[in-house]
Amino acid sequence: NAGVTQTPKFQVLKTGQSMTLQCAQDMNHNSMYWYRQDPGMGLRLIYYSASEGTTDKGEVPNGYNVSRLNKREFSLRLESAAPSQTSVYFCASSRMDRGLGSPLHFGNGTRLTVT
Amino acid sequence: DQQVKQNSPSLSVQEGRISILNCDYTNSMFDYFLWYKKYPAEGPTFLISISSIKDKNEDGRFTVFLNKSAKHLSLHIVPSQPGDSAVYFCAARGTYKYIFGTGTRLKVLA
Numbered sequence: 001n002a003g004v005t006q007t008p009k010f011q012v013l014k015t016g017q018s019m020t021l022q023c024a025q026d027m028n029h030n031s032m033y034w035y036r037q038d039p040g041m042g043l044r045l046i047y048y049s050a051s052e053g054t055t056d057k058g059e060v061p062n063g064y065n066v067s068r069l070n071k072r073e074f075s076l077r078l079e080s081a082a083p084s085q086t087s088v089y090f091c092a093s094s095r096m097d098r099g100l101g102s103p104l105h106f107g108n109g110t111r112l113t114v115t
Numbered sequence: 116d117q118q119v120k121q122n123s124p125s126l127s128v129q130e131g132r133i134s135i136l137n138c139d140y141t142n143s144m145f146d147y148f149l150w151y152k153k154y155p156a157e158g159p160t161f162l163i164s165i166s167s168i169k170d171k172n173e174d175g176r177f178t179v180f181l182n183k184s185a186k187h188l189s190l191h192i193v194p195s196q197p198g199d200s201a202v203y204f205c206a207a208r209g210t211y212k213y214i215f216g217t218g219t220r221l222k223v224l225a
Contacts, residue, residue, distance in 0.1 A: 004158070031211060042121075042217035043159070043204060050211040058212065090158055096211065103149055104206070104213055106158030 002026050006091050006107035013081040013114045021076040021110050023091030031096040032074035033104065034058075034066065036087040043090065049074055050096065081114045088112070118142050119207050121216035129224050134192040136219050138205035141186065145207035145214075150179060150190045153202045153218070162203075163190070195223045 007022045025032065034046040035058075045058030049068040063085060065077045074093075078085055089110045095102040120139045128134045136150075146167045151159035165172040165179045165188075172179050178191045188205055200223050206215045 033213065035215070040124075040217060043206075043215035045212060045214065048212060056211075059214070092158075092213075094213075103161040103164055104151075104159075105161070106151075108156075108158045 004091055004093055004105055004107035006089075006110050008110060009108070011110060011112050013078075013112065015082060015114060017081050018077065018079050019081065019112075020078075021089055021091075021112075022073070023075065023107060024073045025091075025093040025105070026072065027093060027095075027105065028071070029093035029095050029105070030071070031094045032068065033092040033094070034064075034074070034076045035090045035092065036060065037090060037109075038087050046076065046089075078112075081112075083114045086112060086114045117217075119205060119214050119216040121205060121219050123219050124217070125220040125222070127222045127224060128195045130197060131194045134190075134195045134199065134221055134223070136190040136192075136203050136205075136221065138188040138190075138216050139186060140188065140207050142207070142209060142214075143183075143186070145209055147208040148179070148181060148188050149206045149208070149213070150177075151204045151206060151215075152199075153204065159204060192221075195221075197223050197225050199223050 004025045033048040035043040047066040049055045052071045092104040092106045149164040150162040153159040163177045202218045
């Protein structure tokens, strides 16, 4: 089982360049999420999609856009990369069954460096 | 404003002893709490969770305790093993959103 797949695994950008991080899940989950992990800051929520067709801002949305392409795929776009966006990015998904509780399942991350 | 806090950045424990990791939260609307384990260069993996209507949940060597009046969550690992050495994150769920703490690095000494 693939679970949550993120591409690419590594990326180096110059300041001002753009790129899209891809995420796909094969667990038929309703909700999908993008987090960034920085030293001493833990995992911070960038954007999430509670269900297909909806997206909402998380804790640190500035400088990012997202697209929920279909139920499986949720992409994160950096329109004009900045050094402050150097981080490890994680995509996650959840069944989001509020009655039973539903953990997040994470991909293995994309390590992004902006120079 | 940090809604979920892990005040201990690191913890060292002898193999075979108990590891206790702590987490505090501020939002009384959180309804579901989770613990994740993370190894370097991997994504976080789910360990154990607890609903806000319970105060304890066990799964093998892992037990999570929830004290709602104190807005405090803890993870107990007994007995601790060297393979438990990792970064542990607590998380809390609001409406569709999962908010994470900053993590505690656990080192289990053989």
